[in-house]
Amino acid sequence: MADKETVIGSDTRISGEVRGEEDLVVRGRIDGKIQLTQTLTVEKGATVQADLDVGHLVVLGAVVGTIVASESVKLMSTARVVGDLASPRLTMEAGAAYRGRVDMGDIAAARAAASSRAVQRPAVSEKPAIRPAPPRMATLAKAIVATKASAPVAPAAARSTVTPSASVPAPASPPAFPRVAGAMGAMTPAWAKKKIRRR
Amino acid sequence: MAKEKDTKPMANTVIGSSIVIDGEITAEESLTILGTVKGKISVAQNLAVEAGATVEADVEAQTVTVNGRLTGNVVARERLELKPEAKMVGDAKSPRIVIADGAGFKGNVDMDV
Structure with a gap:
């Protein structure tokens, strides 16, 4: 249909919403939202920080955001992707870095969930720095090690910073699993807490 | 890096005919x-609005060539050209x-004279 494919050049940046019914190749940067019926290709060196609703997705660069692909997703060896992913077909090459949840089941449900989530949160307010995805286990292990070292101190210390006068209930009701509670409360950022709790 | 690209006559970025962009392009x-394209466009080199294209945006570029429909204020640092099929407001x-x-x-012309 399209006589020319759409190319976002390497020195071009788009912030906002991109919609279309043709192939889109990104060599530069897009922040916001992309809705495409055909193939989205994120080239090496390109950055896409957007919620994606596409037909096919091929990633050689960096993608941060929720991904819904109605046909397929290919993460090539240079790909770095962070975000939940829903697609009936998924290919991942050796070397690809990915963090998030994969759903190869009901795409319609995933799309509905993604769009409702997109409404709730601000589109591009926060900009997580793109870095090689740290293994989740490492974060967890670090937190556990740290808590082991300071397990008895951590809950009381945390409480005393909030309300210094709350020394009465402190010894009365320690949490059922003080180590875990300490790890979650003190060491782990909010997003990781959510992930850990799901397990 | 950018100098290599200057030699190419082809535009580096192409927004295809079925694409709708709502936002800012730099x-x-x-x-x-x-x-x-709706929103705002800022281009260091040439901006071409081809026949059939619709742009509702404030535009800033080195040269602007319009053969489609453009609504918005245009600042072309070097040259603005409206081709026969252009409609500009x-x-x-x-x-x-x-x-x-x-x-x-339809609109004001300022040639800095």
């Missing part, structure tokens, strides 16, 4: 629009302005 290279600011026979234009 390009340190040339940009060709065949689809629809908005203020135009550029040291050189070319309007071809057949082109439609």
Whole structure:
């Protein structure tokens, strides 16, 4: 249909919403939202920080955001992707870095969930720095090690910073699993807490 | 890196005819629009709004070539050209302005004289 494919050049940046019914190749940067019926290709060196609703997705660069692909997703060896992913077909090459949840089941449900989530949160307010995805286990292990070292101190210390006068209930009701509670409360950022709790 | 690209006559960024962009585009290279763009466009080199394209945006570029529909204020640092099929509504600011026979234009012209 399209006589020319759409190319976002390497020195071009788009912030906002991109919609279309043709192939889109990104060599530069897009922040916001992309809705495409055909193939989205994120080239090496390109950055896409957007919620994606596409037909096919091929990633050689960096993608941060929720991904819904109605046909397929290919993460090539240079790909770095962070975000939940829903697609009936998924290919991942050796070397690809990915963090998030994969759903190869009901795409319609995933799309509905993604769009409702997109409404709730601000589109591009926060900009997580793109870095090689740290293994989740490492974060967890670090937190556990740290808590082991300071397990008895951590809950009381945390409480005393909030309300210094709350020394009465402190010894009365320690949490059922003080180590875990300490790890979650003190060491782990909010997003990781959510992930850990799901397990 | 950018100098290599200058030698290429082709635009580096192309917005295809079925594409709709709502937001801001910043390009340190040339940009060709065949689809629809709403918002704001800032281009370091040439901006081409091809026939069939619709642009509702404030535009800033080195040279602007319009053969489609453009609504918004245009600042072309070097040259603004309206081709025969162009329909433009908005203020135009550029040291050189070319309007071809057949082109439609409504708005103020500022050539810095």
